[in-house]
Amino acid sequence: MRAFTKHKGVAAPMDRANVDTDLIIPKQFLKSIKRSGFGPNLFDELRYLDEGQPGQDHSKRPINPDFPLNHPRYQGASVLLARKNFGCGSSREHAPWALDGHGFRAIIAPSFADIFFNNCFKNGLLPIVLEEEIVDQLFTEMYAEEGYELVVDLEEQVVIKPSGETLAFEVDAFRKHCLLNGLDDIGLTLEDADDIRAYEAKRREQAPWLFDAVK
Amino acid sequence: MGHPQNKKQTLYDKLWEDHLVKSRDDGTALIYIDRHLIHEVTSPQAFEGLRLAGRKPWRTDSVVATPDHNVPSHVEERAGGIEGIVDEVSRIQVKTLNENCEDFGIVEFGINDPGQGIVHVIGPETGATLPGMTVVCGDSHTSTHGALGALAHGIGTSEVEHVMATQCLIQKKMKNMLVRVDGELGPGVTAKDVVLAIIGKIGTAGGTGYAIEFGGSAIRSLSMEGRMTVCNMAIEAGARAGMVAVDDITLEYVKDKPYAPKGEMWELAVANWSRLHSDDGAHFDAVVELKAEEIEPQVSWGTSPEMVVPVSALVPSPADENDATKKAGIERALEYMGLEAGQKITDIELDRVFIGSCTNSRIEDLRAAAAVAKGRKKADNVKQVLVVPGSQAVKAQAEKEGLDKVFIEAGFEWREPSCSMCLAMNADKLGAGEHCASTSNRNFEGRQGYGGRTHLVSPSMAAAAAIAGHFVDVREMQEAA
Ligand code: SF4
Numbered sequence: 001m002r003a004f005t006k007h008k009g010v011a012a013p014m015d016r017a018n019v020d021t022d023l024i025i026p027k028q029f030l031k032s033i034k035r036s037g038f039g040p041n042l043f044d045e046l047r048y049l050d051e052g053q054p055g056q057d058h059s060k061r062p063i064n065p066d067f068p069l070n071h072p073r074y075q076g077a078s079v080l081l082a083r084k085n086f087g088c089g090s091s092r093e094h095a096p097w098a099l100d101g102h103g104f105r106a107i108i109a110p111s112f113a114d115i116f117f118n119n120c121f122k123n124g125l126l127p128i129v130l131e132e133e134i135v136d137q138l139f140t141e142m143y144a145e146e147g148y149e150l151v152v153d154l155e156e157q158v159v160i161k162p163s164g165e166t167l168a169f170e171v172d173a174f175r176k177h178c179l180l181n182g183l184d185d186i187g188l189t190l191e192d193a194d195d196i197r198a199y200e201a202k203r204r205e206q207a208p209w210l211f212d213a214v215k
Numbered sequence: 216m217g218h219p220q221n222k223k224q225t226l227y228d229k230l231w232e233d234h235l236v237k238s239r240d241d242g243t244a245l246i247y248i249d250r251h252l253i254h255e256v257t258s259p260q261a262f263e264g265l266r267l268a269g270r271k272p273w274r275t276d277s278v279v280a281t282p283d284h285n286v287p288s289h290v291e292e293r294a295g296g297i298e299g300i301v302d303e304v305s306r307i308q309v310k311t312l313n314e315n316c317e318d319f320g321i322v323e324f325g326i327n328d329p330g331q332g333i334v335h336v337i338g339p340e341t342g343a344t345l346p347g348m349t350v351v352c353g354d355s356h357t358s359t360h361g362a363l364g365a366l367a368h369g370i371g372t373s374e375v376e377h378v379m380a381t382q383c384l385i386q387k388k389m390k391n392m393l394v395r396v397d398g399e400l401g402p403g404v405t406a407k408d409v410v411l412a413i414i415g416k417i418g419t420a421g422g423t424g425y426a427i428e429f430g431g432s433a434i435r436s437l438s439m440e441g442r443m444t445v446c447n448m449a450i451e452a453g454a455r456a457g458m459v460a461v462d463d464i465t466l467e468y469v470k471d472k473p474y475a476p477k478g479e480m481w482e483l484a485v486a487n488w489s490r491l492h493s494d495d496g497a498h499f500d501a502v503v504e505l506k507a508e509e510i511e512p513q514v515s516w517g518t519s520p521e522m523v524v525p526v527s528a529l530v531p532s533p534a535d536e537n538d539a540t541k542k543a544g545i546e547r548a549l550e551y552m553g554l555e556a557g558q559k560i561t562d563i564e565l566d567r568v569f570i571g572s573c574t575n576s577r578i579e580d581l582r583a584a585a586a587v588a589k590g591r592k593k594a595d596n597v598k599q600v601l602v603v604p605g606s607q608a609v610k611a612q613a614e615k616e617g618l619d620k621v622f623i624e625a626g627f628e629w630r631e632p633s634c635s636m637c638l639a640m641n642a643d644k645l646g647a648g649e650h651c652a653s654t655s656n657r658n659f660e661g662r663q664g665y666g667g668r669t670h671l672v673s674p675s676m677a678a679a680a681a682i683a684g685h686f687v688d689v690r691e692m693q694e695a696a
Contacts, residue, residue: 016547017540018419018519022659027640031285031304033259033311035372051665054304083540085420088453089659091355092257093371114423114455115355115369122373172387173241186268189381192237192245196273196383199236199247207347209476209484210249212276214322214343 002124003182007105008151009078011142013068014043019082020089021116025098029054038094039101043069073146081138082109086127087116096123106152108159110135121175124182126154128169154180223494225391226460227426230366230491234349236383245383248277249348250360252334253321253375255282255312256640257353261376262315272319273382279343280316280323282309283333284640288603288630292642297326305641332606332632335359335573339443340608342472346461346488351378356573356656358449361458362442364465364491366426368455390424390500392454393493395431398507403690405583406441407575407654407673409433409505410448411513415523417503422454425501428493429459433507439468440579447574448656451520460492514560514686515658515671517548522658523671524560526688532556551660552668553648561686563670566649568593568600568681569663570627570674572637575654576605578612580674584654585618587678587692593626594684600627601643603635627681639664652680 029041031054040058045051047070049062063070069077080099086109087095096119099107105125110132112120120127130138141161142148151160154176158166178185189196204211224232236245258280265271272278285305287293292301297313300306309326316323324330330337335356338344344360350367351357353375360367370384378384394413414421427449434445442459449457459465466485469475476484493499511525522545524531533545533556549556554563570576570584581604593600602622604610610632613619619629636643637655645651645667654677658669672680679689 017544020519020657020659022638022657022662026661026665027638030256031302031308031640033263033308035260035263045661045665085423085453088419089355089450089657091353091369091371093260093353093373096371111420111423113420113453115371115450119371119373122371172243174239174243174385177241184268185385186270186377186380189245189377189383189385193381195237196245196247196381200274200382203247207484207487209345209480210348213474213476214276214279 001122001178001182001184004105004124004126004154004179006151006153006155007078008149009105010074010076011079011081011138011148011150012074012077013139013142014080014082015068015139017083018085018088021087021092021095022089024087024095025092026052028052030092030094035097036101038098039103042098042102043067076103078103078105079150079152080104080107081135081142082107084110084132086112088113091115093119093122096120096125100125108135108138121179124179126152126179128152128159130159130167130169134167223497225493225497225499226364226428226458226491227366227389227391228497230347230349231388233347234366243385243387246349246386247383248351248378250344250350251278251378252338252350252352252357253278253280254284254334254352254354255308256284257372258315258375259308259311260372261353261379262319264376265379270380272321272379275320277382278321278379279338280312280321281331281334281337282312282326284634284638285309286326286633287641288601288633288635288643290631293327293631329607332608333573333576333634335447336576336605336609339363339439340472340606342469342475345469345475346465346491351384355450356447358455358457359443359447359573361446361449361456362439363469364458364461364488366456366458369450389426389456391498392422392425392427392501392503393499394427394429394503396429396433396505396507397431398433400433400507400510403675403693404510404512405673405675406437406444408510408513410445411515411520411523411671412505412510413503414448414452414520415513416505417452419451419519419521420453422449422452425454426456426458427452427454429457434459435462438579439464440577443577444574448520451656461488512673512676512689514676516552516554516560517545518551518658518660519548520656520658520671522548526560526676526686528560530554530556530558530560561688563650564685565597565652565680567598567645567651568677569636569651569653569655570677571601571603571605571635572655573605574656575674576603576609578609580654581609581613581618584674584678585621587675587689588625588627588682589621591625591682593681596684597681600681601630601636602627603630604632606632636663638662652677652686
């Protein structure tokens with residue numbers, strides 16, 4: 001996994017609550033058996049004026065001029081500002097893949113849905129929870145200033161505003177460790193293989209019906 | 216796995232403790248997974264990851280696979296098996312699942328196998344999912360299996376790979392929430408109405424960070440099918456896991472299922488399962504209470520499952536909402552749905568009706584829909600009514616009972632087991648602007664087709680809407696019958 005340490009980038013808005021993963025990446029693109037290539041279809045139904053299909057040349061499709069991410073000022077943005085309960089609904093990991101594919105490295109919101117939140121960390125994407133009033137303030141400042149840039153420092157657990165003001169955020173120690181070092185957590189878990197085997201042996205004894213029924 | 220006698224635990228606490236391999240200093244825990252269900256959409260990248268790292272599945276007998284999202288529901292297209300799938304991209308995905316299962320030695324109920332069906336329907340139905348298990352699947356509606364008294368939740372594709380390779384998940388314990396529904400449900404009010412009412416009350420993020428236990432006399436009196444409907448939609452309230460304590464109804468359901476333990480092993484299992492309930496006085500971090508008598512048949516009007524009202528109500532107005540974000544949400548939903556604030560729910564006309572999905576495609580759901588459809592005809596303004604059984608077994612049972620004929624005589628279409636119009640990955644979709652009464656679980660923008668407008672309802676309410684051509688309180692039809 002790609003490491004995340006410190007990142008500086010232009011902020012862009014996804015200014016609505018309860019953005020679900022169907023909206024982040026519509027189902028027709030989930031037919032792919034690959035992990036990449038979802039970037040052009042991030043927020044597909046909002047970004048384009050037509051219905052997208054997998055395998056299409058998306059650069060030829062009609063763009064929705066009203067959708068903020070299409071505005072020139074947000075091109076190349078890599079920090080997404082969002083609202084409450086971002087990423088709710090389907091567990092599709094294609095959602096963080098699409099955000100990543102479009103170039104986002106961090107998402108700031110007052111709250112995230114659990115599965116999406118978890119999926120982000122597995123893909124080097126950092127979801128940051130800040131209080132609602134603080135996120136409101138960031139939206140206001142971003143709208144007021146073209147090229148509004150934020151620094152996200154994972155080591156220090158702060159978001160730094162252009163004014164130099166720092167906003168502290170919480171992150172779970174294990175996730176931080178994996179992200180900072182770009183660690184594959186399967187490898188880490190396998191270091192505990194002996195514990196897993198010991199547990200399994202005990203469980204097999206206590207609940208034998210859970211083993212070998214499906215063959 | 217034992218625990219001190221004096222510690223009062225919730226059902227979730229017990230399931231968690233039973234599966235705890237190891238607590239780490241950083242606050243995370245390794246949780247052992249008993250059952251891993253996989254389908255074609257969220258597994259290919261996980262298998263690819265295993266191959267790239269040269270890893271093998273830890274325990275293939277814990278994995279059960281079936282294709283459901285992409286498989287055609289249309290009888291003729293389906294007859295051709297995998298090769299018959301017209302959409303090339305879908306065909307490749309279904310084929311890939313097949314090849315991966317063969318390569319890694321995983322049991323798969325293939326496209327036209329008698330065991331095939333929506334993954335959350337076949338798990339309980341075959342006994343692949345059992346009380347006391349931890350169950351995961353790369354699919355958020357894995358919460359369904361919690362109805363059996365299991366700890367079941369959706370995971371992402373990286374975690375599919377992680378479970379495959381290690382039989383474990385890295386987890387942090389969630390908080391405990393009890394949703395208690397006491398009293399007796401009125402006639403015509405179903406499990407679907409109960410769970411929609413719960414989501415309407417606590418909101419789509421109300422359960423975030425919690426494992427929800429559904430309890431109370433109204434939940435206890437539900438059949439297993441009904442409990443699955445309720446747990447299925449726990450995720451729509453933001454909770455990854457929903458569950459119901461094990462009781463006689465659970466045991467009655469599980470007994471004799473193909474993969475369920477038999478003979479002495481059954482007795483052993485039952486003895487073990489008898490403790491799968493919350494202890495009296497166990498601590499819940501949050502408690503939500505509803506009165507069964509106050510729940511009416513529900514209809515969602517907006518683009519989030521929390522945007523739901525009783526069928527007798529009016530479409531809400533943004534003017535009545537003080538919270539700015541919510542107000543904007545209502546305005547946007549009204550616009551997307553093509554509805555007016557203050558309009559009667561019963562005045563919403565339908566273009567299509569969908570009866571199916573892992574929420575409501577079990578035999579009991581089809582019986583409820585058929586009871587309303589029997590001897591009636593779909594309204595002319597309704598272009599299509601799809602009835603899609605959740606599994607081959609449900610389909611066979613329904614046909615044995617003659618339900619397929621009831622539907623066909625009513626002008627409904629009888630299809631093959633699949634996710635179908637729940638998410639419109641196969642050919643079953645809404646056209647832009649079309650209104651659909653749907654027994655599925657999500658009314659998100661575009662969920663059932665680009666520009667489509669979904670209204671979530673129970674199977675009997677969906678059938679009633681198909682007959683009337685607009686929403687109607689199914690209780691009026693049931694009285695008339
Ligand atoms: S029926 Fe719908 S919600 Fe259920 S697994 Fe299929 S797509 Fe997901």
